[in-house]
Structure formats: structure tokens, C-alpha cells
Amino acid sequence: MNYANAVLQGVFLGGLYALFACGLSLIFGVMRIINLAHGDLAVLGAFLVWSLTTHLGAGPFVALAAALPVMLIVGYLLHRTILARSLRGGPLTPLLTTFGLAIVIQNALLQVYSPDVRSLGGAAGDLATGSWHLTEQISISYLGVLILSAAVLVLGGLSVLLRRSAFGREMRATAQDADTAALVGVPAQSVYAKATAIAVATATVAGVFLAMRSTFDPSSGPTQLIFAFEAVVIGGLGSLWGTLWGGMILGVAQTIGATIDPQYSILAGHLVFLIVLAGPRGRSLFTHRREATA
Amino acid sequence: MTLLRATEVTARHGLLHAVRGVSFSVAEGEVVALIGANGAGKTTLLRTLAGAHPLAGGSVEYGGEDLAGVPAHERVRRGIALVPEGRKLFPELTVEENLLVAGHRARPGRWNLDSVLDAFPALRPLRNRPAARLSGGQQQATAIARALMTNPKLLLIDEVSLGLSPKAVEEVYANLAVLRDSAATIVLVEQDLNRALAFAGRVVCLLEGRVVLDTPTAGVTRDEVVTAYFGFTGAGPA
Numbered sequence: 331m332n333y334a335n336a337v338l339q340g341v342f343l344g345g346l347y348a349l350f351a352c353g354l355s356l357i358f359g360v361m362r363i364i365n366l367a368h369g370d371l372a373v374l375g376a377f378l379v380w381s382l383t384t385h386l387g388a389g390p391f392v393a394l395a396a397a398l399p400v401m402l403i404v405g406y407l408l409h410r411t412i413l414a415r416s417l418r419g420g421p422l423t424p425l426l427t428t429f430g431l432a433i434v435i436q437n438a439l440l441q442v443y444s445p446d447v448r449s450l451g452g453a454a455g456d457l458a459t460g461s462w463h464l465t466e467q468i469s470i471s472y473l474g475v476l477i478l479s480a481a482v483l484v485l486g487g488l489s490v491l492l493r494r495s496a497f498g499r500e501m502r503a504t505a506q507d508a509d510t511a512a513l514v515g516v517p518a519q520s521v522y523a524k525a526t527a528i529a530v531a532t533a534t535v536a537g538v539f540l541a542m543r544s545t546f547d548p549s550s551g552p553t554q555l556i557f558a559f560e561a562v563v564i565g566g567l568g569s570l571w572g573t574l575w576g577g578m579i580l581g582v583a584q585t586i587g588a589t590i591d592p593q594y595s596i597l598a599g600h601l602v603f604l605i606v607l608a609g610p611r612g613r614s615l616f617t618h619r620r621e622a623t624a
Numbered sequence: 625m626t627l628l629r630a631t632e633v634t635a636r637h638g639l640l641h642a643v644r645g646v647s648f649s650v651a652e653g654e655v656v657a658l659i660g661a662n663g664a665g666k667t668t669l670l671r672t673l674a675g676a677h678p679l680a681g682g683s684v685e686y687g688g689e690d691l692a693g694v695p696a697h698e699r700v701r702r703g704i705a706l707v708p709e710g711r712k713l714f715p716e717l718t719v720e721e722n723l724l725v726a727g728h729r730a731r732p733g734r735w736n737l738d739s740v741l742d743a744f745p746a747l748r749p750l751r752n753r754p755a756a757r758l759s760g761g762q763q764q765a766t767a768i769a770r771a772l773m774t775n776p777k778l779l780l781i782d783e784v785s786l787g788l789s790p791k792a793v794e795e796v797y798a799n800l801a802v803l804r805d806s807a808a809t810i811v812l813v814e815q816d817l818n819r820a821l822a823f824a825g826r827v828v829c830l831l832e833g834r835v836v837l838d839t840p841t842a843g844v845t846r847d848e849v850v851t852a853y854f855g856f857t858g859a860g861p862a
Contacts, residue, residue: 499717499724503717503725507712509696510708510714513676514726517698518697
């Protein structure tokens with residue numbers, strides 16, 4: 331029964347990883363950039379929401395609603411000022427640029443907020459601690475359901491955006507061939523900037539749910555980046571729905587590992603990731619196609 | 625009235641001068657065939673006019689305005705559309721999506737999804753098919769239709785018949801004839817000299833990046849064209 335509960339909790343944890351991963355997947359799918367600052371941007375968003383709840387007394391979801399437009403603008407400007415220039419330097423330059431950006435964000439947060447750990451769990455109240463007890467050993471937390479629902483909504487929304495909207499078509503066309511997209515009137519840099527804005531906004535949502543679920547500090551970003559990266563790779567680079575399955579597999583591996591022995595939690599996730607990397611399909615358990623661009 | 629004027633246009637691929645001081649102009653409603661052997665600079669010239677290749681020297685005026693520094697997507701908005709060599713459709717998008725991408729920011733004009741599908745009726749049953757699964761002729765028709773969706777004033781078409789079956793070439797030219805007869809301004813690159821001379825009102829021949837012939841097709845002989853094409857007098861291409 332412990333293992334059944336572990337699987338259940340792993341699925342809900344996977345929702346959080348999928349939320350972290352979808353922005354990473356979107357940026358990679360559209361621009362072929364692996365954004366090493368993705369986790370730190372999520373933590374930046376979490377600190378922004380924490381500031382609004384702490385200093386203005388706003389509820390965490392009201393604060394999130396206020397923070398999202400700000401982070402959309404941050405993402406847009408991030409591309410216009412930094413990523414657009416680094417893209418012109420070849421495929422390795424954005425990797426180094428986002429690595430440097432991650433360090434800048436971490437140190438800026440340390441300077442402003444100190445290394446103390448924070449949480450939005452208290453502000454979230456019963457939502458963060460309450461759960462439905464199905465049996466003595468199996469329970470479902472309110473927050474877990476909310477996070478998984480949010481992940482499905484965000485991924486579904488992105489999927490609809492990509493497949494049904496004019497902007498989505500432009501993103502997919504630009505992802506497939508940016509030069510030709512320009513020849514039919516699509517301004518690639520504008521599309522890239524909007525995609526980055528969306529990715530940073532989804533990272534903010536993930537960061538806030540992380541802050542409700544546990545604690546965070548200025549150095550929390552890289553760990554979340556690793557989990558997001560693993561979820562993306564397990565699910566298939568650039569595949570939106572693949573990241574949900576990838577996140578769930580990573581989450582289940584971690585919770586089962588933790589059930590065997592708490593110190594195996596992270597290790598079990600890494601092992602699944604390595605198995606996928608070394609596996610016969612090479613890149614993904616699920617797909618060779620890039621749904622983000624298809 | 626002159627729509628496009630290229631003056632001493634130079635374009636490079638690294639150290640190679642692909643286009644060397646090319647000057648020519650295109651009047652509104654005119655159909656110009658750009659011919660030349662492989663490596664003559666035709667594709668580079670068209671891409672330079674469309675803003676997809678950097679201009680290394682000279683100038684391009686369109687509608688009386690200098691296009692220096694104007695990016696490709698902005699040139700589309702001003703009315704220049706390029707059908708690139710190899711069609712370059714978005715392979716994972718359907719035919720309809722390929723058309724709609726081009727139509728989203730289109731200039732106002734007669735072309736929209738319905739009118740384009742009316743002009744290219746063979747595409748209508750294929751509208752939900754991914755572009756990667758089209759035949760060569762269907763891809764070329766889609767590429768031309770996609771360019772039309774931007775409502776261009778100047779249509780640049782690179783290698784119209786390259787890689788197409790004779791039947792597909794006939795179909796594509798039947799569509800182009802409709803455009804030509806509607807007073808569209810077209811510059812097309814064509815390797816088939818006979819077809820180029822029959823279709824266009826003027827022929828411009830490039831040799832090693834330079835214009836060696838620029839004349840109306842009505843008064844030119846095949847020998848004159850062949851001489852310009854190869855740079856010597858002799859047997860012409862098929």
C-alpha cells in the first residue's frame with residue numbers, strides 16, 4: 331500500500347515538474363535554446379509573489395495574478411535585450427549567456443532577500459496542508475490536485491495556443507524555419523520574445539506552487555532546472571504533453587525511491603533519466619516528434 | 625511605372641561575389657524571366673531583393689523607396705513576396721496552415737484563403753494534409769499560393785519548374801498564367817529557356833553574377849539568349 335501511495339504522490343509531484351518543464355520545452359522547441367536560467371526565473375517569480383503577500387498582505391493567488399504580467403514583460407525584455415543578441419553568436423552562446431544570467435539572478439536575490447529560506451505555505455493556509463484521506467495509507471493533498479490541474483491547464487492552453495491560434499502557427503512556422511517565416515511576413519524576433527515571455531510566466535506559476543509546497547531560497551533554481559530538464563528529456567525535447575508524462579515518471583521514480591529509502595529519492599529520478607538517455611530511443615520514452623512545433 | 629529598381633547590386637557568399645554590380649528594373653505589371661547557368665547568381669539576387677540575403681553593395685529601390693536595412697518580413701508587408709528555391713514549405717504544418725501563416729499579417733488585397741484556393745483548386749482537397757506529404761507539384765503550387773496570401777505587388781519566384789514532373793510544370797504555369805493575365809508583377813527564375821521566353825515579357829540573363837542581356841522577349845532570338853547564357857556562341861540547352 332505504501333508503494334501505491336508513493337505512485338500517487340509521484341504523479342502529483344510530476345505535475346509540478348511538468349509546470350517547470352513546459353517553459354523550458356517551449357523555449358527549446360521554438361528557439362533551440364536550453365535556458366539554464368529557467369529555474370532561477372521561476373524562483374525570481376516566487377520571490378516577487380512572496381514580496382507581494384508579505385508586504386502588501388495579498389493572498390498568494392492574487393499576488394500571482396499581479397506578478398504574471400510583470401514576469402511576462404521580464405520574459406519579453408529578456409529576449410529583446412539578451413537572448414536575441416546571444417542567438418546571433420551561434421548555438422553555444424545562448425547556453426553560456428543563460429548560465430551567466432542564472433548566476434546574476436541568484437546573486438541579486440541573495441543581495442535583496444538574504445539566503446534565508448521562505449515559503450508561501452503559510453499564506454496558502456489549508457490549501458497547502460489539507461488532504462483527502464482515501465485510506466489510512468493513501469491520501470491526496472489539495473495542493474497536489476491543484477498543481478496537477480494547473481499543469482494540465484497550462485499544457486492544454488499552450489497546446490491550443492500552438493495549434494489553433496494565428497500566433498501559435500507563427501511560432502510553429504518560425505520553429506521549423508525562421509528564415510522562411512520571415513519571407514512570409516513573420517517577424518521571428520517578435521515571435522521569439524513572446525514565446526520567452528510565455529515561458530517565463532509558466533516558470534513563475536511553477537515557482538509559486540513550489541513555494542506553496544515547500545521552502546525556497548535564492549539557490550533553489552538550479553535544482554528545479556535539473557528536474558525540469560530531466561522531465562523534458564524523459565518526455566521528449568520540445569514535446570509539450572511529453573513533459574507531463576516525463577514529469578510524472580520522474581516524480582514517481584523519486585517517490586518510490588524515497589519509499590525504499592529517503593536518500594534514494596533524487597538518485598532514483600536521476601537513474602530513470604540516465605536509462606532514458608542510454609535507452610534505444612535515445613531521446614525520449616514517448617515521442618520522436620516535437621509537438622511544440624507540430 | 626517602375627516598381628523595382630536594382631542599382632549596382634552586389635551580394636557575397638563569404639569571399640565569393642555571387643552578384644556583381646547588377647542593375648535592372650521591373651515595371652508594374654511586367655513579367656521578367658531571370659535566366660542564367662547554375663552559379664550565375666540568380667537565387668542570390670532574388671534573395672537579396674527579398675531581404676533574405678544581405679546587400680553587400682549598391683541599392684534596391686521599391687516603389688521609389690530605398691530598401692536598405694529593411695528586413696525581409698517588413699518587405700513582405702510592403703508587397704514583396706519570394707517563392708524560394710526548393711519551395712521551403714513548413715513541413716509539419718498543413719497546406720491550410722502554411723497559407724494562413726502568410727495571410728495573418730497580409731496587406732489588404734484580393735487574396736485570402738478562399739480566393740487562393742479558388743485559384744489553386746487542386747489544393748482544396750489537400751488543405752488538411754501536412755506539407756511534407758505533398759508531391760513536388762503540389763508543394764510548388766502551395767508555395768506560390770502562400771506567397772499570394774501576402775497580397776504581393778511584386779512576386780519573385782525562384783526555380784519555378786526545378787524538380788517537377790512535366791505534368792506538374794504545366795499545372796504550375798497554368799496558375800502563373802492566370803496571375804500574369806491579372807497584371808501581376810512577376811520576376812521568375814527559370815532554367816527552361818523556351819518556357820521562360822514564352823512566358824515572360826522581358827528576359828534578363830546573368831553570367832557569373834553580371835547582367836549580360838536585358839531585353840524584351842518579343843524581339844530576341846534564341847541564339848542571342850544562348851550566347852548570353854553561356855558567354856559564347858554555340859549549341860544551346862534543351
